Amino acid sequence: AVCCHGSPNGPVSTTTRSMTVMPAWVIDKYGSNEALRFTKNAGFPVINYPNEVIVRVHSAGLNPLDVRMRDGYGSASLSMKRDPLNIKSSSEFPLILGRDVSGVIMECGLDVKYFREWDEVWAAIPPWKQGSLAEFVVLSANEVSHKPKSMSHREAAAVPYAASTAWSALVNTGGLSKDNCAKKRILILGGSGGVGTFAIQMLKAWGAHVTVTCSQNAELFVRGLGADHVVDYTAGPVEEPLGALEKFDLILDNVGGDTERWALTLLKPWCGAKFVTLVTPFLQNTDRLGIADGMMQNAATVATKALKHLVKGVHYRWGFFVPSGPVLDEIREMVDAGQIRTVVEDTFCFSQVPEAFEKMEKGHARGKTVVQIS
Ligand code: NDP
Numbered sequence: 001a002v003c004c005h006g007s008p009n010g011p012v013s014t015t016t017r018s019m020t021v022m023p024a025w026v027i028d029k030y031g032s033n034e035a036l037r038f039t040k041n042a043g044f045p046v047i048n049y050p051n052e053v054i055v056r057v058h059s060a061g062l063n064p065l066d067v068r069m070r071d072g073y074g075s076a077s078l079s080m081k082r083d084p085l086n087i088k089s090s091s092e093f094p095l096i097l098g099r100d101v102s103g104v105i106m107e108c109g110l111d112v113k114y115f116r117e118w119d120e121v122w123a124a125i126p127p128w129k130q131g132s133l134a135e136f137v138v139l140s141a142n143e144v145s146h147k148p149k150s151m152s153h154r155e156a157a158a159v160p161y162a163a164s165t166a167w168s169a170l171v172n173t174g175g176l177s178k179d180n181c182a183k184k185r186i187l188i189l190g191g192s193g194g195v196g197t198f199a200i201q202m203l204k205a206w207g208a209h210v211t212v213t214c215s216q217n218a219e220l221f222v223r224g225l226g227a228d229h230v231v232d233y234t235a236g237p238v239e240e241p242l243g244a245l246e247k248f249d250l251i252l253d254n255v256g257g258d259t260e261r262w263a264l265t266l267l268k269p270w271c272g273a274k275f276v277t278l279v280t281p282f283l284q285n286t287d288r289l290g291i292a293d294g295m296m297q298n299a300a301t302v303a304t305k306a307l308k309h310l311v312k313g314v315h316y317r318w319g320f321f322v323p324s325g326p327v328l329d330e331i332r333e334m335v336d337a338g339q340i341r342t343v344v345e346d347t348f349c350f351s352q353v354p355e356a357f358e359k360m361e362k363g364h365a366r367g368k369t370v371v372q373i374s
Helices: 063-072 075-081 160-173 193-205 216-224 239-243 261-264 282-289 290-309 325-336 350-360
Strands: 019-025 036-043 053-063 101-109 120-124 136-140 144-146 187-188 207-216 229-232 250-253 276-277 315-318 344-349 368-372
Touching: 036 350, 053 075, 053 120, 053 160, 053 350, 063 350, 075 282, 101 136, 120 160, 120 325, 144 325, 160 193, 160 250, 160 276, 160 325, 187 193, 193 207, 193 216, 193 250, 193 276, 193 325, 207 216, 207 350, 216 315, 239 261, 250 261, 261 276, 261 350, 290 315, 315 325, 344 350, 350 368
Parallel strands: 187 207, 187 250, 207 229, 250 276, 276 315, 344 368
Antiparallel strands: 019 036, 053 101, 053 136, 053 368, 101 120, 120 144
């Protein structure tokens, strides 16, 4: 996609306090791409807590979650998170999508110590907050991090959500770190998309041996990111060629579907090996059954599966995106050290947000999709 630069509204003053509206893409109801609406009159973000900052968005990154949220995925659970006591009469609409932001701090709450106005920052925006397809966004300072100096805003906006998810799955859930990866054998199911591309690079930087499944036409792409061994899932069932390989210490599953049926047999038994899947029914359950029953269902499902696999000597876990400025600080160091590079597949301008969603909806990602806001 061709991208046009420059804000439709011209330069913004140094203080945002007098501003009440801003340009944004919003949805007023869940649905297809027709639900996306551009407005110059979206509510201007307000600092409600002293640890919050307002960021002027230069570039926004999209994720598969944005398309699913547009369709209504997670609506009940995220509404509950937005308004736990159900005291606000207003709904979540107009809702602004977009989980990744790279931009500049325009205003800081009174308790914010680590950031100042004009700092260049990046962040992954939690799904229950208003997103980055707007000129400004308000975030907690602990969700924000200084962006890597070696990246443009466009490149930086392609990183936070997918890289934080890869980090959360590998480090928090999988127990991996730069100090314990040497010689470990890791399998990434679905290595050519947003999460996979960052997972490959992190693991290679930490010294692991990385096997990846992807389409045949993505093989050179994932090898370029460091993958040691590549299995083409379009050539037939991957469990056969994968089963012929030495067993793995950790499997990161970005694919879901029937992977759980066969993938755990590929792990080394009785030595702490883990299967971490990012494709879970967590939000579907809470949407369908309500928060209390949905959480009970989630706990029962994950406990049953964990136990079933534990008796065979392997661990079964669900992985999640976790918003964290400090994790982004660590990722920034890896970027500035040349260990992680960004893979922007497509860049759209602010007027082309529906086209960006259309592209996301087609799937087959080879990296990330970015929207230039200003
Ligand atoms: P992307 O859409 O960026 O990438 C998915 C990739 O997988 C594409 O490159 C696709 O390419 C490839 N692929 C599709 N089918 C297969 C298959 N059977 N085997 C191997 N590769 C395949 O998605 P993300 O990387 O951003 O996210 C991955 C998954 O993780 C998504 O399901 C997402 O919803 C989930 N996720 C969950 C989070 C959580 O908090 N639990 C957070 C973030 C993501 P091609 O089709 O051309 O092969």
